[in-house]
Amino acid sequence: MALSGIQIYKLLPQTNCKECGFPTCLAFAMKLAAKQVELSSCPYVSEASKAQLEESAAPPIRLITLKSNGYEVKVGNEVVLYRHEKTFYNKSGLFVKLHTSQIENALIEETRRINQYQVNYVGMDLEVDGIAVEDDTHDPAKMKAAVTAIRSVSKKPLILISSAVDVLEAGLSQLSGETPLVCCANSTNWEKFAELAGKYKAILAIESDKIDEFVELTEKIKSKGIEDLVLIPNGKNLGHNLILQTQIRRAAIKANLRALGYPTLAFCSSPVEAAQAITKYAGFVVLDEFAAELIYSLLVLRQNIYTDPQKPIQVQPGLYEINNPKENDPVLVTTNFSITYFSVANEVEGSGLPAWLLVADAEGMSVLTAWAAGKFDADRIAKAVKSTNVTDKLSKHLLILPGSVAVLSGEVEAELPDWEIRVGPREAVDIPKFYKLALQVN
Amino acid sequence: MPVEIPKDKWPGSVRTVTIGALPKDGGTRKCTVTVGGETTMPFLHYEGEIPNRPVVAIEIMDRQPDDWSPLLAEAWKDVMDDPAKWAVAAEQAGADLLVLELSLNNRNGEPTTPDEAVSAVKSVLAASGLPLIVFGPGQAEADNALLVPISEATKGERIVLGICEDKNYRTIVATAMANDHLVSARTAMDVNLAKQLNILISDMGLPLDRILMDPTTGALGYGIEYGFSVMERLRLAALQGDKMTQLPMIVTPGYEAWKIKESKVGEGVPETWGDWLNRAINWETLTAITLLESGADVLVLRHPESVKRVKRAIDELMSAKELV
Numbered sequence: 001m002a003l004s005g006i007q008i009y010k011l012l013p014q015t016n017c018k019e020c021g022f023p024t025c026l027a028f029a030m031k032l033a034a035k036q037v038e039l040s041s042c043p044y045v046s047e048a049s050k051a052q053l054e055e056s057a058a059p060p061i062r063l064i065t066l067k068s069n070g071y072e073v074k075v076g077n078e079v080v081l082y083r084h085e086k087t088f089y090n091k092s093g094l095f096v097k098l099h100t101s102q103i104e105n106a107l108i109e110e111t112r113r114i115n116q117y118q119v120n121y122v123g124m125d126l127e128v129d130g131i132a133v134e135d136d137t138h139d140p141a142k143m144k145a146a147v148t149a150i151r152s153v154s155k156k157p158l159i160l161i162s163s164a165v166d167v168l169e170a171g172l173s174q175l176s177g178e179t180p181l182v183c184c185a186n187s188t189n190w191e192k193f194a195e196l197a198g199k200y201k202a203i204l205a206i207e208s209d210k211i212d213e214f215v216e217l218t219e220k221i222k223s224k225g226i227e228d229l230v231l232i233p234n235g236k237n238l239g240h241n242l243i244l245q246t247q248i249r250r251a252a253i254k255a256n257l258r259a260l261g262y263p264t265l266a267f268c269s270s271p272v273e274a275a276q277a278i279t280k281y282a283g284f285v286v287l288d289e290f291a292a293e294l295i296y297s298l299l300v301l302r303q304n305i306y307t308d309p310q311k312p313i314q315v316q317p318g319l320y321e322i323n324n325p326k327e328n329d330p331v332l333v334t335t336n337f338s339i340t341y342f343s344v345a346n347e348v349e350g351s352g353l354p355a356w357l358l359v360a361d362a363e364g365m366s367v368l369t370a371w372a373a374g375k376f377d378a379d380r381i382a383k384a385v386k387s388t389n390v391t392d393k394l395s396k397h398l399l400i401l402p403g404s405v406a407v408l409s410g411e412v413e414a415e416l417p418d419w420e421i422r423v424g425p426r427e428a429v430d431i432p433k434f435y436k437l438a439l440q441v442n
Numbered sequence: 443m444p445v446e447i448p449k450d451k452w453p454g455s456v457r458t459v460t461i462g463a464l465p466k467d468g469g470t471r472k473c474t475v476t477v478g479g480e481t482t483m484p485f486l487h488y489e490g491e492i493p494n495r496p497v498v499a500i501e502i503m504d505r506q507p508d509d510w511s512p513l514l515a516e517a518w519k520d521v522m523d524d525p526a527k528w529a530v531a532a533e534q535a536g537a538d539l540l541v542l543e544l545s546l547n548n549r550n551g552e553p554t555t556p557d558e559a560v561s562a563v564k565s566v567l568a569a570s571g572l573p574l575i576v577f578g579p580g581q582a583e584a585d586n587a588l589l590v591p592i593s594e595a596t597k598g599e600r601i602v603l604g605i606c607e608d609k610n611y612r613t614i615v616a617t618a619m620a621n622d623h624l625v626s627a628r629t630a631m632d633v634n635l636a637k638q639l640n641i642l643i644s645d646m647g648l649p650l651d652r653i654l655m656d657p658t659t660g661a662l663g664y665g666i667e668y669g670f671s672v673m674e675r676l677r678l679a680a681l682q683g684d685k686m687t688q689l690p691m692i693v694t695p696g697y698e699a700w701k702i703k704e705s706k707v708g709e710g711v712p713e714t715w716g717d718w719l720n721r722a723i724n725w726e727t728l729t730a731i732t733l734l735e736s737g738a739d740v741l742v743l744r745h746p747e748s749v750k751r752v753k754r755a756i757d758e759l760m761s762a763k764e765l766v
């Protein structure tokens with residue numbers, strides 16, 4: 001948490017020597033609090049004060065970066081509990097868990113599926129961030145073989161899970177130049193785990209179901225020089241996990257408790273657990289299995305929750321061509337909310353039928369929301385028609401309104417006397433059917 | 443050394459609302475459902491009270507729906523053309539209460555008549571003892587035409603009447619007041635609109651403990667983040683003491699999730715979307731869970747498997763009280 005000018009002043013030499021360019025230490029402290037000057041301008045700050053000031057300037061939740069050859073997963077650096085207060089910044093890293101007991105071919109096959117998986121959502125290609133390997137054989141050779149097998153088909157970042165240091169080391173030895181994550185350290189093994197993480201420059205995750213224990217462990221491990229830590233609140237059920245995640249996030253952000261100022265990781269064995277982990281603060285989400293339909297829904301949820309609430313995702317208003325429309329093809333009207341635009345555009349495209357898509361400027365709102373807010377009315381639709389000169393481009397003037405604003409058709413007719421106005425379906429998913437039934441018969 | 447975890451102390455709390463009336467209170471229900479009463483954000487048992495668990499309603503219709511996903515038809519099979527049978531099946535599937543939605547048009551494609559609507563409601567009340575919510579077709583005029591006679595024919599049952607919007611709230615609220623019912627006040631994903639409608643309704647004299655608010659939401663992938671944040675803001679405002687936001691929230695993840703392509707369509711979709719049935723159930727469940735975590739008190743669902751999953755989640759979220 002940022003210190004106030006007065007708090008900073010107390011850490012300065014208080015000699016008013018003016019070398020920083022300010023008449024008093026207090027003036028300098030005020031500027032420092034406002035982040036308008038650098039601490040280095042004062043040559044006389046003690047090392048202890050410097051450390052304290054730097055610490056206070058650090059983000060409340062440490063930024064952790066998992067790295068592999070060509071990939072990076074950044075989590076942490078969050079500043080709020082509720083996304084509307086600002087935004088959630090670094091999307092939860094989504095990992096799928098494999099096991100050292102799996103035979104090589106199966107490992108390679110599954111890694112390939114995970115690695116290749118890519119799904120398009122509102123114009124963005126989303127994918128899984130990495131792979132977790134869990135030791136269920138207690139055999140270092142198996143861990144080494146598993147990591148080698150995975151690395152033969154995927155370069156995505158790895159999480160290695162074992163209770164045995166030698167097993168983890170066998171895996172880490174195959175990952176030089178990378179920053180993987182190892183887990184799980186606990187109150188009995190933490191010293192050896194900290195040593196290992198130090199030796200391989202790995203990120204270390206600590207598991208517990210008690211907040212006090214986390215604090216104790218992070219402080220001990222930090223004193224060994226390991227600072228890149230992740231917490232795994234391992235509650236007894238969904239509700240317990242929600243509370244532990246919330247307490248950690250809150251202590252870090254509201255009380256600036258450094259010992260809990262780390263991102264968290266959640267092992268999830270059901271879709272519900274994974275969904276909660278995404279909405280409620282997990283930095284890493286590790287899934288028990290790979291299923292396309294589950295990955296898709298979670299990637300979408302993550303995208304939604306981490307959208308900046310201050311910036312609705314919009315597309316450029318204007319006239320879009322889909323499937324090479326000609327001058328006698330219909331014009332479909334919608335708004336510039338990107339989810340709306342992509343739902344409509346995907347349906348029209350998928351139908352294979354040509355159309356003009358007229359995207360009105362509705363300030364990035366969906367059709368119904370914009371209509372309720374007065375941002376998508378006959379006036380705005382007419383403006384969109386006029387500003388794109390679509391009337392001159394076409395020989396046939398057929399305008400299709402979204403079904404949910406059927407009430408506007410009269411007013412739109414009045415605004416656009418040269419156009420035939422028709423009402424389309426309420427939902428984008430019904431556009432192909434409507435198109436084939438209602439429009440092709442003409 | 444024990445760590446001091448910062449706790450939020452809230453001056454306000456959510457109102458308690460009871461749906462349905464027992465015979466001794468002038469109704470015919472075999473049980474009632476009470477929601478609300480929270481003095482903290484969802485499921486944070488360590489800093490406040492959550493006296494009533496969120497509940498799951500199953501949505502049924504007055505006749506075989508025209509445009510529901512075939513997956514839902516598979517799940518409910520032949521009960522779908524009889525609201526009474528459907529109500530019984532929904533009760534067996536674990537519903538805490540029922541939502542009966544009226545169609546705009548009847549089987550013959552003509553506008554549903556008040557008589558048809560009333561008899562559908564009565565058959566559901568006779569078949570199941572669960573508390574009931576009745577949603578009109580969602581067009582202000584049709585809603586008024588059907589809900590008023592229903593309200594009169596079921597006086598004293600403490601049914602929740604919806605949809606009560608800024609366009610028709612006067613009619614719905616007046617009939618709810620006259621016949622001892624409740625209303626579900628729907629606004630379009632906006633904190634101020636929600637507050638405003640609650641003010642208008644309570645200005646007419648309907649006590650606040652007879653109003654649920656429906657802030658509406660989008661499905662996962664279709665704007666859920668707006669609903670999520672509006673609900674968090676409404677709940678925070680309630681806890682801060684803003685009286686006109688202190689109402690339990692009802693949301694319709696079933697309706698939202700089942701109207702979009704991911705759930706409705708099985709063929710001609712990208713392979714990366716995975717298995718259709720699992721995807722659709724995931725979509726409904728994840729939409730519901732996300733809203734549950736942002737403050738929903740009543741979740742209206744459609745698929746029995748989603749009901750099971752969401753109820754299990756509620757069990758776990760509520761039982762964590764014993765763990766802290």
Ligand code: SF4
Pocket residue numbers: 012013014015016017018019020021022023024025028041042043044045
């Ligand atoms: S240089 Fe440092 S000690 Fe001198 S006035 Fe500035 S802040 Fe104070």
